[in-house]
Amino acid sequence: MSKTWTAALLIIGDEILSGRTQDKNVAQIGKWLNLQGIRLSEVRIVPDVLERIVEAVNALRAGNNYLFTTGGIGPTHDDITVDAVAAALDVPVVEHPEARAMLEGYYAKIGKELTPSRLRMARVPKGADLIPNPVSGAPGIVVENIYMMAGIPHITAGMIEGLSGTLEGGRPLVSVTVGAFAPESEVFELLIAIEKAHEGTQLGSYPFFKEGKVGANFVVRAEDEGLAAAAAKALASGLSELGYEPTPGGL
Amino acid sequence: MSKTWTAALLIIGDEILSGRTQDKNVAQIGKWLNLQGIRLSEVRIVPDVLERIVEAVNALRAGNNYLFTTGGIGPTHDDITVDAVAAALDVPVVEHPEARAMLEGYYAKIGKELTPSRLRMARVPKGADLIPNPVSGAPGIVVENIYMMAGIPHITAGMIEGLSGTLEGGRPLVSVTVGAFAPESEVFELLIAIEKAHEGTQLGSYPFFKEGKVGANFVVRAEDEGLAAAAAKALASGLSELGYEPTPGGL
Numbered sequence: 369m370s371k372t373w374t375a376a377l378l379i380i381g382d383e384i385l386s387g388r389t390q391d392k393n394v395a396q397i398g399k400w401l402n403l404q405g406i407r408l409s410e411v412r413i414v415p416d417v418l419e420r421i422v423e424a425v426n427a428l429r430a431g432n433n434y435l436f437t438t439g440g441i442g443p444t445h446d447d448i449t450v451d452a453v454a455a456a457l458d459v460p461v462v463e464h465p466e467a468r469a470m471l472e473g474y475y476a477k478i479g480k481e482l483t484p485s486r487l488r489m490a491r492v493p494k495g496a497d498l499i500p501n502p503v504s505g506a507p508g509i510v511v512e513n514i515y516m517m518a519g520i521p522h523i524t525a526g527m528i529e530g531l532s533g534t535l536e537g538g539r540p541l542v543s544v545t546v547g548a549f550a551p552e553s554e555v556f557e558l559l560i561a562i563e564k565a566h567e568g569t570q571l572g573s574y575p576f577f578k579e580g581k582v583g584a585n586f587v588v589r590a591e592d593e594g595l596a597a598a599a600a601k602a603l604a605s606g607l608s609e610l611g612y613e614p615t616p617g618g619l
Numbered sequence: 620m621s622k623t624w625t626a627a628l629l630i631i632g633d634e635i636l637s638g639r640t641q642d643k644n645v646a647q648i649g650k651w652l653n654l655q656g657i658r659l660s661e662v663r664i665v666p667d668v669l670e671r672i673v674e675a676v677n678a679l680r681a682g683n684n685y686l687f688t689t690g691g692i693g694p695t696h697d698d699i700t701v702d703a704v705a706a707a708l709d710v711p712v713v714e715h716p717e718a719r720a721m722l723e724g725y726y727a728k729i730g731k732e733l734t735p736s737r738l739r740m741a742r743v744p745k746g747a748d749l750i751p752n753p754v755s756g757a758p759g760i761v762v763e764n765i766y767m768m769a770g771i772p773h774i775t776a777g778m779i780e781g782l783s784g785t786l787e788g789g790r791p792l793v794s795v796t797v798g799a800f801a802p803e804s805e806v807f808e809l810l811i812a813i814e815k816a817h818e819g820t821q822l823g824s825y826p827f828f829k830e831g832k833v834g835a836n837f838v839v840r841a842e843d844e845g846l847a848a849a850a851a852k853a854l855a856s857g858l859s860e861l862g863y864e865p866t867p868g869g870l
Contacts, residue, residue, distance in 0.1 A: 382823055385659045386794075387649030388838065389825070391642065394664065398638030408636045410671075411664035413645065420661075443804035444824050445811045485807035520826070541637075553694035556736035560696045572633055573695050574640070575771075587639065 373537045374409040375401055376428035380439040380449055381519055382415045392521040393438045400528050405537030405591075406434065416440060421452035429456070429514055434535065439519030441506065443485040449516055450509065454493035457512065464492040467507050474505025502526040539591040544600040547619030549583035550612035551575075558606045559586065566599035568592060576619070585618040624788045625660040626652055627679035631690040631700055632770055633666045643772040644689045651779050656788030656842075657685065667691060672703035680707070680765055685786065690770030692757065694736040700767055701760065705744035708763065715743040718758055725756025753777040790842040795851040798870030800834035801863035802826075809857045810837065817850035819843060827870070836869040 377397055383389040391413070398408045409432060414420045421440070429435040440449030454461045467490040475482045489506035492498075499508030499515065503526040509516040517527045548555075552573045563571045569590040576583055586603055590596040604614035628648055634640040642664070649659045660683060665671045672691070680686040691700030705712045718741040726733045740757035743749075750759030750766065754777040760767040768778045799806075803824045814822045820841040827834055837854055841847040855865035 379662075382821065382840075383825060383838075384645060385649050385662065386653060386792075386840070387646040387651075387659075388794075388823075390646045394635060395638040395641045398636050400638075402637060408638075409666065411630075411636065411662070413662035415660065442826070444807050445814075446823065480802070483804055483807075486804040543637075543639075551731070553734055553737040556695050556734075563696075570633065572639075572697065574634060575693070587634075589633075589637070 371538055373406045373434075374432045375406050375434040375436060376409060376432045377411045378421070378424050378428055378435060378437045379411065379413040379519070380416060380421055380437060380452075381413075382446070384413050384439075385415055393519070393524055396521060396525060397436060397438075397528065400532070402541050402543075404532070404535050405540045406535065407541065416446040416448060418448055418452050418455070421449065422456045425453055425456040425514065429512070432513075434513050434515065436515045436517060438517050438524055441489065441509070441516055441518060443483075443488050443506075447488070450491050450493060453509075453511065453514055453516060457493055457514075459494040459511075461491050462494045463487075463490050464496065464498065464509075467492065467498055470498075470507055471505050499527050500530050502530065541589050541591060542593045542596045543587050543589045544596045545585050545587050545616075545618035546600050546604050546607070547583065547585045547615040547617070548607050548612040549579075549581045549619070550607060550610065551582050552584040555584075555586075555607065555610060555612070558603070558610065562588075562599055562603050562606060565602065566590075566595060568595055569599045571599070571603075578619070583619060587618075622789055624657045624685075625683045626657050626685040626687060627660060627683045628662045629672070629675050629679055629686060629688045630662065630664040630770070631667060631672055631688060631703075632664075633697070635664050635690075636666055644770070644775055647772060647776060648687060648689075648779065651783070653792050655783070655786050656791045657786065658792065667697040667699060669699055669703050669706065672700065673707045676704055676707040676765065680763070683764075685764050685766065687766045687768060689768050689775055692740065692760070692767055692769060694734075694739050694757075698739070701742050701744060704760075704762065704765055704767060708744055708765075710745040710762075712742050713745045714738075714741050715747065715749065715760075718743065718749055718760075721749075721758055722756050750778050751781050753781065792840050792842060793844045793847045794838050794840045795847045796836050796838050796867075796869035797851050797855050797858070798834065798836045798866040798868070799858045799863040800830075800832045800870070801858060801861065802833050803835040806835075806837075806858065806861060806863070809854070809861065813839075813850055813854050813857065816853065817841075817846060819846055820850045822850070822854075829870070834870060838869075
């Protein structure tokens with residue numbers, strides 16, 4: 369079996385924990401990582417408290433190939449992600465000349481002043497490089513294996529789009545879905561048998577209730593497309609034998 | 620200052636990490652906890668892997684008054700939350716007679732058989748009590764300070780609704796919002812000054828771009844309603860002095 373590449377995601381922000389803002393970055397980044405051949409192995413959401421961010425950064429960067437953070441890189445007083453990552457790495461915070469130039473260009477273009485608080489967005493942990501931000505002026509930041517990105521989902525999207533294909537990963541995880549109006553509790557043994565018979569696959573079942581009936585979508589995931597297809601085929605046969613009509617692609 | 624009650628939330632499920640399913644429980648449970656006077660202090664999302672769940676359960680239950688889990692209490696082979704919590708607490712898994720009776724009643728009512736895999740949903744860590752499930756048959760489970768709930772958001776909603784008012788907490792956190800078409804980077808110093816002048820408040824700023832203009836909603840949070848209102852009033856005055864029209868309630 370090939371090496372598995374993993375990433376963790378650290379979401380920084382009181383507004384997510386309080387329920388004020390609905391997170392969209394877990395799903396967005398999880399899907400994007402699948403395409404990079406990297407598995408999202410853990411997510412943590414912590415408040416805008418320096419020690420809590422430092423602790424999570426250190427726990428997550430050690431156990432994974434990559435750590436992504438979202439949130440806390442804006443201009444305001446509760447934007448402390450750069451300080452926290454610098455503290456975690458035990459390096460000073462410095463102004464990045466290229467980031468400053470980007471901000472100068474951006475604010476000149478939109479006819480606004482580059483105030484001291486906006487200039488905070490040029491601060492990086494020493495040794496860092498920048499992640500371009502095609503949406504708004506302030507760049508993301510990469511240092512060691514830590515990628516610091518904006519928290520606002522469409523700005524995050526611009527940053528990950530730019531990173532596509534630049535990260536070393538394994539083979540993308542392929543998924544094949546088979547749906548059926550079969551209560552998942554009735555096909556339990558079948559799922560175990562299929563997973564056992566196809567080493568390297570993971571099988572998930574996602575129950576639903578529609579058209580007045582219960583059923584589930586069964587998702588086979590594997591790095592090998594042929595393996596995923598074979599397991600899905602075996603699953604479809606097994607469902608038929610139990611009297612449930614399988615629907616390739618899911619219901 | 621009164622005691623702060625905190626809770627952590629552990630979300631269990633490959634489907635959230637892969638991006639297949641959009642999480643809704645963080646926001647739903649975060650908001651509900653605010654009303655109970657309990658602050659959501661951390662969220663972790665981990666895959667359906669026993670050791671990873673055990674590790675997270677032990678890390679989170681120790682540092683918080685309450686730990687909530689969602690997901691992994693259904694009938695299928697990847698539903699291992701009960702086993703993981705039992706392992707974390709070092710107690711055996713037992714069948715709960717009342718849970719079994721609930722399942723028998725539920726499946727009799729809908730005219731289905733109580734199969735061995737469905738009966739898995741009567742398994743609990745020894746010493747546990749049940750959390751009623753008004754939506755589908757299988758109950759949630761509470762043991763020590765750990766509340767295990769379903770992952771499907773409307774079922775989770777039914778369970779937390781039933782728990783409302785039963786958990787010891789502090790004073791609910793009150794929030795007051797003031798919006799303005801003010802770039803957050805221009806009111807940075809004002810926010811710091813307001814927070815400093817009103818001890819016990821937290822100030823968040825949530826930028827937006829609408830009607831062709833940038834602005835932000837500024838949210839004051841405090842346990843004391845009068846304190847939050849006073850800080851919001853001071854903030855509105857400060858915004859006016861800087862030339863921005865404040866909008867109570869937010870934009």
